[in-house]
Amino acid sequence: MSSAQQPLLDLPLRALTQVEQYPHMRYMGSKYRLLPTLARVFEEIGGQTALDPFTGSGVVSYLLKAMGFEVTSSDYLNFPVALVQAACVNQSERLTQDDLARIAGGCNSDDRDFISRTYAGRFFTPADLRFLDAAWSQIDQMEGSKRHLAIASLVLAAARKQPRGVFTVTGLRYDDGRASLHMPLDEQFRKCAAAWNDAVFEGRKCQAAQGDVAVAPSGADLVYLDPPYAPPRDDNDYVKRYWFLEGLATYWDSGTAPVMAQTKTRKLPKRATPFGSKQTIVSALAATFDKFRDSTLVLSYGSNAVPDLDSLTGMLRDVKGSAPEVIELTHRYHFGTHRAATRREAVEYVVVAS
Template sequence: MDALAAYPRIRFMGSKHRLAPRLAEIFATLPPGPAIDAFSGSGVVAYTLKAGGRETHANDHLTFTTTLAEALVANEDETLTAEDVEKLCSPSLDGRDFIAATFTGLYFPDVDHAFLDAAWSHVDELQGAKRALALSALCLAAAWKQPRGVFTVTTPRYDDGRRQLHMPLEDLFKEAVTRCNAAVMPGLASATCGDVFACDPGQAAIAYLDPPYAPPRDDTCYVKRYHFLEGLATYWRGQEIMWETRTRKLVKRHTPFGSKRTVRDALDRLFDHFSAPQALVVSYGSNADLDAAELQALLSRHRRNVRRIEIPHRYAFGTHGTAARRLATEYVFVGM
């Protein structure tokens, strides 16, 4: 699908950017009608569903990912003009300095922190899709400049030579605006930020579920890795900063999908919650604690016919050539 090439890329844990064309082929074989992407993450799968002509609803529990969906999936025709960009890049309206004061010496040079503070003084005057586009471009720029795209480290040791790591955030923001504007396309869609169990399946023909994969070790805490982007999307309003941490993390949000102790019950409840749609499409990775056979058995409790598709996949997470965890098989289950 040519439209998918327009979608801005972000280094996001579990992103389906590379898998989107294959998922589009699978979606095309399923019953027509509206679709839900209940764990929308980077937004690329919701965008894929919309590009396939389906009315689409994207849901995620993070604010910055929901903002991406508002700007690039739910938005039908609004873009940021050259005048909008010039204003967003102009001096601060009120001299605010929360980002500069909070993150000095951490992720970016002082001039970049000052740019983000100033840009937010103008974002506060925007509404609707333009506001979502401006915030999405700011988040994309920050993610592009941070090594590996995650905010768990404050040193340049993961510098992999990408030009974005050494560009001013203002320049990256302008690039991100261009990418976001180019991705806007017509079509009915919506976006919400909330718990997946509060997401109403409604009249959807397809529900796509890509929950966090419970790993044998470590964790799948998105807040830990992307706390700066979550804060940037809200200007840290309503966020609880852990001031004792060097990285200025936000308080972790529990998800039953992220732990091998609770994931089986959580998935069983999830499949039951989305029992109404004609088709259920579930993505899961081979590097999780739950294996394919067990997941298929869980899904078979709620769907009569379940088929499994295996896709070799390399996750764009990590930079070193020996990162074995990047190599995995993506399991896509289709339940009818």
């Protein structure tokens, strides 16, 4: 079809088409399903600048960039920030075949072996672990967007090779037969690097930094808030599930991270966040709403979380002086195996406070 014959797409549709290029990563609480709704909401609000201080998989930051916003992204973990540095902050750099040959070629320039020593027999194969050490010896000599693309590719490759994408158990207990669980990690890395390369596009200037929401800059036209949902039971701890990716994003702080030597997985300690428990989430949300009171707030929240919708809308009304608009999206979760499957209706809210 020639460009003259192509249908004219409106802004949300064009942006959603761009978002199809964003590499998919399984991530607790990610909003891939809500993107069409969020795109319409963001378009209606408009503006030039946007803040995404709980960026997670980074996909909403990427949508905002595709919609023409100047986006500032942050997260209290490092590895989500590496992803948005690769695909949002980065406007034009890509990893070349030479870069890939250097990173994945197996040359360990300083004989480092922290990952092999620490995780042998626990995660991945010995060859995979040697690849990670060698790759990092090369990445440590790189700077800027190429470094970010390389780290994002390592993170995505490790996430895709781990059953269910979470590092709470060692071995392949949850092997569901997917080829990606058995692909050598260097090969997976090359695939992921190609995917990040394809995601690069030029938009307005964007920035990203690791940090707590309490230190994120205020003043954006639009602030998208997607904090962890505090469940009435269980926990929503991100480090507990993704600590390997967090370690990998910084080479375990150059090998100095406090690995818990007594644990079977050699995990990293949980990192406290006031959004992590129902005892502290209400005051954390109140402080966050107050901090960004001069921006239009778009909040994602779930019906099976604490506090309930009435409390949330009341808090936002107190801060903004008028009742927020609530959009409800029903979603059916499936639990358990096929035979014992149970279904639970959960409602996702998108709450808009102008």
